[in-house]
Amino acid sequence: MEPTQSVAKRSPGRWLILLAVLLSALTLSGIAASPAMAEDVSAASATEEPAATEEPAATEEPGATEEPVEDFEYNFRGNVQFEGEPVEGVRITVEGGGFETETETDADGRWEVGVPDNEGTFTVTLDEDTLPEGVIVVEEGGAEREAEFGLTRNASVNFFLGEGVRTTVSFFDQFVQRAVNGLNFGLLLALAAIGLSLIFGTTGLSNFAHAELITFGALMTLTFGGTLGVPIWLAIIIAVVLSGILGWVLDAGIWKPLRKRGVGLIPLMIVSIGLSLALRYTYQFFYGGQTQQLVGATGTPRINIGPISLTWIDIASMAISIVVLLAVAFFLVRTRIGKATRAVADNSSLASASGIDVNFVIRIVWVLGAALAGLSGILWAYFRPGVSWDMGFQILLLIFAAVVLGGLGTAFGALVGALIVGLFVEVSTLWLPSDMKYVGALVIMIIVLLFRPQGILGRRERIG
């Protein structure tokens, strides 16, 4: 067991690096935030005082000749006016079902935005910062409105404007809120990323079908928790177990025979792409193209802790992620099979020569990786919120980014990478438009490859 021990010896060092990286990342982001924060505190003032002149701001014009929005079937539209005058350039954000987009009102004060499906509730937000000075949204619910489609393809959402002074959330509070969201997102990415990274480490396969393992967990929870009416905690456990079984089946049915045939790594990767495509459309075949909600995913009351507003599902999600990640870390560092796993990842022929059953270890890794991915999919379904056939594929590249950032094939690197990607994606929405939030993380990955191709915790020889 010589290699195993040497792996075990290195790990305290890695933990130190991990801590250092986390600390420096936090410090850096704090520094970046401070000047803008100081500027913004003065702007954040007073409470909302709706004045007397209330004006129904919007009436829908049925005959309006707007250019048809071809890409999406369903549209939200509305019209923003203040005292009869159209207000131009007001930013409207529509979010729901894992989809997010924004638009601005045109010269006539009209706006229209297309969304891919009509299931579920959408949140339509009017950005009060883009309104003229002294004008706010007066009405219960304020600038954030829940909206849904009935049987029509178009739904109108109107805001009522009036004079008043608005409360703005200070930059720092926004930053804290998004950082917490980012942490939540990063933790759920980490669950999937560790599996991907372990599979890569032990078999050399860049598994593009990992996205479908993520979707599988969410779909199974939906089937058991929603359709079959099993209590949600039991449905989640069943889904995670089924995900693990799927991992076993995939390894036994596809990957092990291919390894035995001696198929090269690149053909294997292309096989995983084919598998990903086939599975994804199989899901769509059975579950359809719409977005469905898990039990409790929407309408849960929010708990406010200082500037942070969370639902208990967010808190539970973070707690579950942390506990599971600690358990995985314990498994890898302390147990015999965990050590064997890292030995195989390090050098599989040496591990095999020292008496480790490589195929058994790989089987364990597939089961573990798939179960973690399934759990990550369930948490992702609550985070978006919504379950859809391509939900895993939407974050696949972020997971690859996390794994590459941390160092391909290193489990703890994947954790660090995932946290960085999660935080970056959420916090970057302070500056980037929300439909571009994945761009930042992918660009960061490309830049990291330029300067440190082995990733943050990776070692040089892996990039060969």
Next chain:
Amino acid sequence: MDWGAIFGNAAVELISPTTAAYALAALGLAIHFGYTGLLNFGQAGFMLLGAYGYAIPALKLGWPFWACVLTALAASVIFALILGIPTLRLRADYLAIVTIAAAEVLRLIFTTNEFRAVTGSANGLSEFQVDLLALNPFPPGRYGFGPFVFDNRVWFFLVIAWIVVAIAAVFTWLIMRSPWGRVVKGIREDEDAVRALGKNVYSYKIQSLILGGLLGTLAGILFVLPRAVVPSYFQPTLTFVIYAVLLLGGAATILGPIVGSIVFWVLLSFFSGFVSRAVTAGWFPFMTQVQAGQLRFILVGVAIMLIVVFMPQGLLGNKKELAFVK
């Protein structure tokens, strides 16, 4: 069941401009993957640059068509350099992940509402072909023979597309039997051996990436000419389908991508025509019309897996010239 219509629609795919565009994009990938061994998963990004590189100058600046084509090609070269310089020194799968990520970044940038004025956002751009259509030698009207009846606009795009494919195929054939081609194939077989012979492997790889990317860009232009440019065409799935086309025909062949594209589209059209009519006729009571549409993607995925494992050389490939590196 209307077998005539099924066969007719399938026959149209033999020569449709889309078939030509996929053939050209796959030919570009053949240079990357089949000949040089580069795993480019961002071919959709190169195609996107072709489509928008052509459409934006044509619509927003009113440039003539040749200037638009040159803009698209220039954008493609810059993209290839940005992708290639950091990643071509690394192992093959890094290039794969970076190229797929970069193509997604491009697609998201062209989808966001931020640049709506230029890119048209999710609705895309249309009516950018006016300048090119002014040169259409075909008299107006619909004509043709058998199932091949198109209007003059489609005939024009069809002829352009296949001429470009033919030129690109001859060019690739010539360049692959030149000394340059031999070095590139050497890199695919054994990079270190080529380096030991004093060749600058890195530079050859970048040249290959640019060259294949240019073909992908031209393919992007051909692909959008008969339609509007919409960013959702250029999802990663497009790249995967082009890989399926390439692997079907044979990765390290000149005619493989072209034959692959024709076989792929004819079979796909035949299959979806048959299933959709069978569903209408009530042969598959468990399936809806929408599900029948999804079945073909499942088929493409399974086909990719089977071809890679059981027929890695493709329809036209030579078993001796192995399609895969390492």
